[in-house]
Amino acid sequence: PAETASGVAESSDIAAQAYAPLDTFLRRHNGPRDSDVGAMLQALGFASLDEMVAATVPASIRLSSPLEISDSEYAEKELLAKLKAIAQKNQVYRSFIGTGYTDVVVPPVILRNILENPGWYTQYTPYQPEISQGRLESLLNFQTVVTDLTGLPAANASLLDEGSAAGEALVVCLNSARKKSRNAFFADRNCHPQTLAVLQTRAEGFGAEIVVGDYKTFDFTALGDRLAGALVSYPDTYGNVDDFRALADTVHGLGGQLVVAADLMSLAVLQPPGEFGADIAIGNTQRFGVPLGYGGPHAAFFATTAANQRRVPGRIIGVSRDAAGNRAYRLALQTREQHIRREKASSNICTAQALLANMAAMYAVYHGPAGIRNIANRIHRFTQVLASSVTRAGLVVENESYFDTLRIRVPDAAAVHQRANERRINLRRIDAHTVGVTLDEAITREELALLVEVFGGDVAALDSLASVAAPSVSESAAVPEGLARQSAILTHPVFSRYHSETEMLRYITQLQNKDLSLANAMIPLGSCTMKLNATTELIPITWPEFGSIHPFAPREQTLGYAHMIDDLERDLAAITGMDATTVQPNSGAQGEYAGLRAIRAYQASQGESSRDICLVPESAHGTNPASAVMAGLSVVIVKCDAKGNLDLADLEAKAVKHSARLSAVMITYPSTFGVFEDGVVRAIEIIHQYGGQVYMDGANMNAQVGLTSPGHMGADVCHLNNHKTLAIPHGGGGPGVGPICVKAHLAPFLPGHPELTKADGSPQSTVGPVSAAPYGSAGVLPVTWSYIKLLGGRGMTQVSKTAILNANYMANRLRDHYSVLFTNENGMCAHEFILDTRVFSKSSGIQAIDIAKRLQDYGFHPPTMSWPVPNTIMIEPTESESKEELDKFCDAMIAIREEIREIEEGKQSRDDNILVNAPHTIAKVSAEEWTHGYSRQRAAYPLPYLKERKFWPSVARVDDAYGDLNLICSCPPLDNYQ
Amino acid sequence: PAETASGVAESSDIAAQAYAPLDTFLRRHNGPRDSDVGAMLQALGFASLDEMVAATVPASIRLSSPLEISDSEYAEKELLAKLKAIAQKNQVYRSFIGTGYTDVVVPPVILRNILENPGWYTQYTPYQPEISQGRLESLLNFQTVVTDLTGLPAANASLLDEGSAAGEALVVCLNSARKKSRNAFFADRNCHPQTLAVLQTRAEGFGAEIVVGDYKTFDFTALGDRLAGALVSYPDTYGNVDDFRALADTVHGLGGQLVVAADLMSLAVLQPPGEFGADIAIGNTQRFGVPLGYGGPHAAFFATTAANQRRVPGRIIGVSRDAAGNRAYRLALQTREQHIRREKASSNICTAQALLANMAAMYAVYHGPAGIRNIANRIHRFTQVLASSVTRAGLVVENESYFDTLRIRVPDAAAVHQRANERRINLRRIDAHTVGVTLDEAITREELALLVEVFGGDVAALDSLASVAAPSVSESAAVPEGLARQSAILTHPVFSRYHSETEMLRYITQLQNKDLSLANAMIPLGSCTMKLNATTELIPITWPEFGSIHPFAPREQTLGYAHMIDDLERDLAAITGMDATTVQPNSGAQGEYAGLRAIRAYQASQGESSRDICLVPESAHGTNPASAVMAGLSVVIVKCDAKGNLDLADLEAKAVKHSARLSAVMITYPSTFGVFEDGVVRAIEIIHQYGGQVYMDGANMNAQVGLTSPGHMGADVCHLNNHKTLAIPHGGGGPGVGPICVKAHLAPFLPGHPELTKADGSPQSTVGPVSAAPYGSAGVLPVTWSYIKLLGGRGMTQVSKTAILNANYMANRLRDHYSVLFTNENGMCAHEFILDTRVFSKSSGIQAIDIAKRLQDYGFHPPTMSWPVPNTIMIEPTESESKEELDKFCDAMIAIREEIREIEEGKQSRDDNILVNAPHTIAKVSAEEWTHGYSRQRAAYPLPYLKERKFWPSVARVDDAYGDLNLICSCPPLDNYQ
Ligand SMILES: Cc1ncc(COP(=O)(O)O)c(C=O)c1O
Ligand SMILES: Cc1ncc(COP(=O)(O)O)c(C=O)c1O
C-alpha cells in the first residue's frame, strides 16, 4: 500500500499488512507528521509531495524508476537481529598484531557517557564557541595530552589517521622549505607499512620524492639540499626503540625537518620526540581508550615546533576571553581554513576525529600521569617476560630494543600462527621465519601464558620471570641508555582531579551541558545535514563483534565486516547510480582526493597524464580546490551567474581554453547555493566533450537520494558524506566517512591498500591508499548500513522529499522577512537555502554574526555563517526536524528581524543593542547593573517557548573569533583563487 | 601488599603484582584520593583509618577476622568477562508463557537515554520538587497513562508488582469498610497464581480471609456483609475476557468493592475497568517497554475512584504552583507517608519503581494513542490467527473469549512442549493436556509460523487466516459484545507531540536537564546512601541474557541466573553474618515485612503464635512499624535517650512487660540518628532473654560491612537495601532490592513462591511469597553481584571506613557552625550525621526547609529533611564523594550559616531574605525588578565555585510542599505511636 507522507500507516493499511512489525523506522526518522505534511504543502501551494518535487528537481535529471535497495525496510528490532547475525560472522580473536593498532580497555564511564551519548556524538565542529565550551575544553585537553607526551609545543585537535598525518607532515616540510627543489623526503623502511603507503600516495600530487631506506645506513648527504625531511618511527614497526639524536642533527644539518611517527603510550615512558630534536610528531591515539573498530575511527595527532605552528593542518583550539572578560575556548585562527584560502592549498582536512579525540583526552583525564605511566610500564614488563620466555625457549628475539613489540625469529612461522590460531590469538605475519607480537594494556597473565605456549616457552616460569623483569622502563635494559623519559607528563591539574568514577562522570556531564547538541534543539547548519542519528543505528558500533576487530585480522575472521561492506558498496552504488564503491576515505575531503586521484590514474592509463587542470566553480566548498591541488591538479575557477547557477558559458570557455589539459570538473549538486540547477546535465556534457571527467561532490546528496543521482546525471565519480546524508553522527567534528562511487571505467583506480591483496598475494589495486586502514573508519559503517537497511529505497526517497519540504517550508515562512537568495524558476530551493543578511549591515550595522549570536539567545544553534556567500546565513533543517521545531526557529528568525528593525528605526542604538550584545549569558541577565536600552527579560526570554525550553550559552560572545566564525560549517569562499 | 587508603597502588606494590590488571575498581569507587585520606584523618586527629574506626565502632561488636568474599576483587574488564560467561548459561528462548509477563520492544531511544543514562537512574525520589521537575512530569505522565487506560480518576506513581498491588487493594477495601468484621475478600481462581499467592500472604497479617473461587458460580450472598471486596483478572490468566458488569453490581450490592487486575495493553482496546464498575484497578506495566528481567523490576499500577483517593498507597504526583505562580509538579499529600503516621499503618511502601514507571510512561509518549492501539490490535490479530490455526488442526481452544492468550487442549502437552523446546520457544505449562500461549508486541510472522508448527497447524494457511482475522478488537468475535473499548485513550497532548525519535530524545533530555542527579553533584540524603552506581555494574542489566528471560522460564534455561543468585545469597549471608538469604523482596520495606513474617512463622512452628508484639524504637524509620502491622504485630514504641541511643531501661521494661507476647524488636544499626550505639549487644541480649527475635533494619549497612555485622551482633534476621549499600541505582525512587538474611533457625521460613518447587513438585517453602516474581527484581541483581565481586571483602571494608571518614570529616568541618546532634563518646558519628537547625527558628525564623532550598542555590541536592528529628537535616555523603566535593558542600553550609547570621543580626529581614526566597531561579535573578535586601549576584552565585558549576532549579519554591518535604527520603517520626 502507498505509504503516507511521514510513513505513519493508517489502520486500513495495517489490515493489509497484518504481520508487519510496528516498530517501523521512517516515521521515527522524519520529523513532520502526516498531518503536518499536508499543512506544509498547502502553505507552499502544492497538492502533493510529488507536485512539490516536480517544481523543484528538473525533470531532465529525475530518475525514471524508483530507487531499489535489496533486502531492506527492516523494522528496528528486526534490523538489530539481522545485523547481529552478520556481526557474529566476525570472530573476535585476541590480536597482538600491533602495527599501529592495539586492543584497549575503554573506561566504562567514557564508553557510556561519551561514545554512547547523543549529548556528545550528535553535534558538529564547535564553530559557535559560546555553546560549545564543553567540547572545546575537552579538545584542548586532547591537544595538551599531545603536546605533553610528544614534548612539542603545538598540536591540533586531531587528524584522520597516522598515514594522512604523515602526509600532512610531508607537506609542512615541503612548504617550509625555501626552494621548490627541496622535494625529497626520506622515510625509514621500518615505519608502519600503511603509513609508508599513504605517504607515498600523498607525495605524488606534490611531486615529492619519497626515498625509503634504512636510516642507519642511508647516505643523507646524497640528497643534499633536496632533503625536505625524514620520517622515522618511534618505536619502529618491529618494536625497536632507537636513539634518533644523531639523525636529527644530520637532517637539520642538511636543512630538513625530522618527523617522528610515535606511539603515544610509549611516550609516557620514553624520551619524547621534542626532546631529541624532532620537528614534527604524528601518530594515532587509538591506544588511549578507543576501540579497534577494524581500523577506525581513531584520532590521529599532529604536534610540532613553535616555528611550524602557523603551518599546522586542521583545527587548533585556543584559549581566549569572552565579552565579559572571562576565559573562553575557541577554534583558533591557524587552521586548515587558512590554508585552503591560499592559491596552493595543501591540506584539505575538514571533518576530523573530534569524538575519538575526546575519548582519548578523557582517557588521559581518567588515568592521569601516574595511571598512564603505570599502564605503559605494565605493558613493558609483560613484554620483557615474553622476551625472556621466548629466548629461553631457544628462539631469537631480533629486536635490539623494545617497548611493547617483539620481532621473533622462529623455525616455522606457519606453525606458530597455527598454534596461535588454536588459542584464538592473532600474531603479526612478517615472513616464513619471523613473527611479530605487540602487547597492550588489556593483556592478562592468562593471555601471556597462552602466548608463551604459542612460542613453546615454559609457562611455569612466568612468575620467576616477572620478578626479574624491570618494573619500569626507566630500569629496563630493553630501552637504550638515555631514552627513558625523565620529564613529567600531564602536569595540568585537569589530569589529576577526576580519577574517581563519580568525579569523572560529573566532569563529562558538566562539559556536555555546556554544549548544544541535537538532543537539545535543531542544528540547521547548511551543508552539514544534521539529521537524526538514531539509537538503533548507533547501538551496533559498540558491539564487540564490530568494535574489537584488528584492521589486519585475517580475512576468515572478518566475514561479518566483509558482508556488511559488500552490502554497503552495492547499496551506495545504487544510491549514486554508479558501478563501484570504496568506503576507504574517512571524510568527504578524503573522498574528493581519492576520486580525483582515480580520475588522474585513469587518464594516465589512457596516456593522458598531461591532463592536469581541474575546473572548480567559485561556489565550491574549500575542500574541493584543496583536494585538487593535493591530487596535483591546477585549479581554474568557473563563475556562477547572479542566480547562483554555474555560468555555462564560462564553463565552456574554460573547458575549451584548457581542453588539452582538462582533467576534471568538480560540481556540487544541488549547488552549494542550495539549488537544483538545471544546467547540470549540459555542464556535464561540456566537460565530457572536452575530454574531462566529472567529479560530483556529494555533500548535498540528502536532496538527491531516490530523486536523481550523480550517475544518472552523468558524473563519473562522486563522494558521499556518510556523516551527513547517511546518518553517521558528526561527533563534534568527526568521525567522518566519505566513500566514493565511480563508473566502471574508474573502478580499477579506486585506492588499494597493502593489506588488500588478491588470493595470489598481489595488490588488489595498483593505486595507493588514502587511509591507513583498508576500509577507513570501518567501525562506524554499521550506522550507515543500518540507516539504508531501515529505510530502503522507498524510505530514503521519502527522506529526500521531506528534507526538501522542510527547507522550502522554512524559506517560505521567512520570505516576507528576509530575502531568500538563489531559488529556481519556481522559487524553490533544494534542501537548504541562504538568507541574505548583507542588507542589514547598512541599515542597522548588524552582521550575520550578530544574528547568529542572537539565535543562541533563542535557544538555537545558528546556521552556517558566511558560507558560501559572505555575511549571509545558510539554513538546512533536514528531514528529521518536526514542523513545530521549524516553526519555532522561524518565529525566532522573524522576531530577530523585528529586533533589527528597532535599530533601523532608531529604537535601539547601533552600538548597544540586543543583537550586538548577544548571546546573553545568565551572568549577564542577572548582573547587578543593567544599562541597555532593552530589558533583561527580552534579552533572555524573547519568545514564550523559551520559558519552557531554553539553552543558555556558557560564555558571552567570544570577541576575537570573528575571523573563525566566518568559516562556519566550512571553508571560506573561493574569491581569492581567481 | 597492604592496600593504601583509596586503593591506589604505589609503584612498589605494582612491582609485587606484576601481572595484576590496572583497571581496579576500589579507587574508582571511593571518592577521596590517598593524599586526601591522610589530610582528612589529620583533621580528625587520627593517625590511621583503623584508629578512626576504633574510635567509632564499639570494640564489642567489631569483627574478629576480615570479611572474606570468595572469588572476588576482579578488575572491571575481567568482571564483565566473568559475568558474561555466567550470563551465557541463561538460554534466551522466546517465551509465550504470559501469566503477567511478556516480551517487549523497548524503544531504543528510551533504552539508551533513560535506562542506560545516569541522568535518569541515579537520583532518588523527587522530594525536592524544584530540582526534580523532569521526573515529576514523567511520573505524572505515568499516572495519566494509568488513569486513562483504567478509566479510573486516581492513580499513584507506581507500586512494586501486581501481587503486592493486589495486597494494597485488599487493604484499601478493608480500611474503607466500616466494620472490622467485613474482612472476607473474594479472589477469582483465574487470577494469576502469583497474584493470588502474594494476596494470600498479605491477608494473613490483617486477619482477612481470602476466598478463592469461580466468580461465575460463587454464592456471594453467603459472605453477606463480611464481603470487603472481590478481585478478578481482566483478561484472566488463561486469556478469557469476561464481562464483569453483573459482578460489580453484586459486589457493590453487598457493600464490597470490585478490584480488577488488568493487563494495561489490553485496556487500550477493551472497555476499561472504571467503565464497568471497578473501584480499583491494579496490574503490571512491564508490557509498556520494560524488559522481562526474569521477573522485575517493573512498575505496578494502582488506580481507583475519587472516593478512595485518600487511601491510595504509595506516592502520588500532583500539580501545584511555585512561589512565582508558575505551574510546578510535586509529590502530593495523600501518600503512604500519611498512612504510616497512623497507629494502624497498613502500607509500608517506600521505594517503588520510578525508573520503570518512567520507562512505561515514555513508551506511551513515544507511541501515542494510535500507536498503542495499533500494537494491541496487532497482538490480537496474531492471536486470532493462532486460534484459527490451532482449531483447524483439530485442537480445542478452551477460551470463550480472548485478547492475547489462549488455553489450548492438546492430546499430549509434553509433546507440544518438546516441539516448542526444539524451536527455542517456551509455552505455559498448565497440565498434561493443556497448554497456554500469550502473544506480545514482539511477535513476528516467523515466530507465529513456529507456533503453528508446534501445534501441528498449517503454516501455508497463515496468509489466508490473517486476511479473515478481524483487524481490530472492536470488530473481533473473540471479544464479547460491548467489551471493545469505545472511549478515547491518551488524549493529553504530551502523548501526541513526541513521535519522531528526534522529538522524543529532546523531550527526554529536556526533562533530564531539570533534575539534579549524581551526574551533577552529590546527593547527601541521610539514610539513602547515594553512592556511585558504576557503569561496569550497570552494563550487564541490559544484556539480553539477563534482560530477556521470563520469570517462569524452565530452570534449565536460567542456570546463569541461578549461578548469580547463589553467589549473591552466599555473599550477602557472609556480609551480614547470617546463614541464609532470599533476594525476593523488592524493597527494604518488603524485606522488613518478609523478615517479620519469617519470625512469626518460626514462632508459630514453636507453638508461640501468641507472640504478637513488636518493639520499635521511636527513632525507627516509618516503614518499620508499618511492616510490623502488616505482619499482624502490635507495635510498642521504645524510647531513645537524649543522646539518641536506645533507652535500654525502657527496652527492658517493655520486654518484661510484654514478655509473653514479645515477638520481635526492630533495630536499625547504626541507629537512624547515625551513631554506632554500644548498647546494641545488650539490647539484643534483652530481647533474646525474653523470648523475642531481633530484626535488624539494614538501611545503614554501609557503615557496617566488614567492620561488624547483624549476625555478629546477634540479630536473627536483617534486610539489606541493595539500592543503598550495594550500588543498585535509586532510579528516581526505585527499583529497589531488599534481600533478607537470616540465622539458620529462620531459614525454613523465608518466603516461597508458586514457581519455586522441589524436584517432586512440592513447594520449596510453606511460607507464602511477598513478591510476584520468585526472585523479585532479579533483573538488577547483576549490579549488586558486580559490586561485591569487584570490591571483595577487603574493598567493601575499605568502603565502610571511607563512608565513616567522609561523614566525620564533614561533621568536623561543620561543627563550629552548626551543632551536630548525636555522636558517640568520642564525638564520632557513623556514616551520617544530623545537624540541629531547630535553633534558627527562634533566632531568625529560619527552618530546615529554608536551608534546604538555599542549598539548591549552591548547586547541591539538600540532605534528608526533618527525619528522624523534625526540623533538622541529616547528611550522608557516602564513600564515593571526593574531598573536594565534601569541602564544597561544607563551604556552602558554612556560607548559609553566615547568611542566617545576617538575619539574626538584623542585616536581612526575617520575611524577605536570601533563605526564605530560595531557591532562586534564573527567571527570578533576571527579573526586571529586584526588591530584595541582598543582591542578585549573591542570590545566584554566593560562592566562587558556582561560576564554574551551577545547577539551576527549574521552578521557584513549591509553596504547598512543606508537608511533603518533612517526609524527605522517607517516612515521618513515630511520635504519634506512643
Ligand atoms: C560541499 C562540501 N564538500 C565537501 C565537504 C567536506 O567534507 P568533510 O568535512 O567530510 O571532509 C563539505 C563539508 O562540510 C561540504 O559542505
Ligand atoms: C532506616 C530505613 N529503613 C527502611 C527503609 C525502607 O527501604 P525501602 O525504601 O527500600 O522500602 C528506609 C528507606 O529509606 C530506611 O531509611
Ligand SMILES: O=C([O-])O
Ligand atoms: O567544516 C566544514 O564542514 O567545512
